[in-house]
Amino acid sequence: MAKNVITPRGEDFPRWYQDVIQKAELADNGPVRGTMVIRPYGYSIWERMQQAMDARIKAAGAKNAYFPLFIPESYLTREAEHVEGFSPELAVVTHAGGKRLEEPAVVRPTSETVIGEYMAKWVQSYRDLPLLLNQWANVVRWELRPRLFLRTSEFLWQEGHTAHATEEDARLYAKRIHEQVYAEFMRDELAMPVVLGRKTAKERFAGATNTLTCEGMMGDGKALQMGTSHELGQNFARAFDMNFLTEDNERELAWTTSWGTSTRMVGGLIMCHGDDAGLRVPPKIAPVQVLVMVVKDGEGVAAAARQIVDDLLAAGVRAEVDDRDTAFGRRAVDAELKGIPVRVEVGPRDLAAGSVTLARRIAGGKSPVPLGGLVDAVRAALVEDHDALYADALRRRDDRIQSVATIAEAAEAAATGWATLPWAAVGTEGEATLGESAITVRCLMLPDGSVPREEDEDGVLAVVARAY
């Protein structure tokens, strides 16, 4: 492995993170503070996330639609908590077409309001419910302390918005998205274990009655909120007059939900799986699962490498050839920085032996594989790598969660990881105390890992940590 290519994680984790993003060619800072240029390799990772997520969202019954970037300022103000929560980070267009606008247009920070307005129009009868929508879009939240992928003033995301006839139906749908779309996606595609829970009132989405969250643990023990699913009660339905006639011809307000995941997940992926050699991309998300490297050309090696790529592609493996003219070591280091799970090294020596060399980014090590058995070996490696990444992440998380009894102990544990303690021992005051040390209650959960329906249920645990 190459040395000193990037800052070691243990030396300076934030610096390591920046180095990985730069060296793996994931992103650059944009020209306006807080903005981000997503480079092709970073974007291809996002595209794979989108694809996998989109399929799950559709399987949950939601359909894609698109709503405008500009929202009338007056919409935002209709839901009191919502506007209060978002006003500090709004970008507002006051001038356009060379004139001052009669009503300023807010650049969407999220779309509950516009979508609420239109859902109100479309929902007339109980027969129109549930109405299940999703959109892929960019949103803008003017951030004071931006960090690439984790907190940028503009980011890309998916936002789901649904309307239901009953509170129970809305609750179950928010839960379904939380568990069967988000958490499963993170586990099965990103190889990331997440803690599921509900947010405290302080951490709840502005305008929601309940916020469910997926919290991931990063390599430095800090928490990252990777996705949220909200029950909005009738708050937005009331603000936008979204009502419908029941079977009994009664007029009732709908119950709505919203839920989102963003490009922040790319940051989570980096910080969860990366190591001192760079990124490690889980095979299912990897834009390039196998890089076939021409070690030394001249004896039909390049042609053999291309044939191998074709065979892998035909077998449904995402493969690319690397026949660049640069030194082998540099190309190998590049592949490691980018976290490509498997490298197939092809050189004259290999071909003479009728084999190739399989180099593993995640499991580590190299070994010869007969050409005829390559496709199967690659398939097995990719499955094994996914499981290994998940196991690593899970082990780290379990090692770094401490069960404690007091706020003081929790604060101590949060220096290196997470702590769980009875929510009853924390409460709103304890939450404020911890906040003074930049420690937050990430979520509330039950001892068996399930999500409590109410904050004050018996045995509810608070998960506290420092967070991104």
Add this chain to the structure above:
RNA sequence: CGGGACGUGGCGCAGCCUGGUAGCGCACCGGCUUUGGGUGCCGGGGGUCGCCGGUUCGAAUCCGGCCGUCCCGACCA
């Protein structure tokens, strides 16, 4: 907005204190070399020293003003 630092080729920095017309590492380009772990050597291109003004024969360097960036704090997918 409160506290701290910094603006010099693409990136990271030295030079400033003690003025004399810009240098190093990486990256980039060309040649040879080596392609099985950032190969080595030779050659080369690229900078209004953040901006404006002042002092001076002469300013990256000294003085004044302005602009910008980064870090810490208050907000967040």
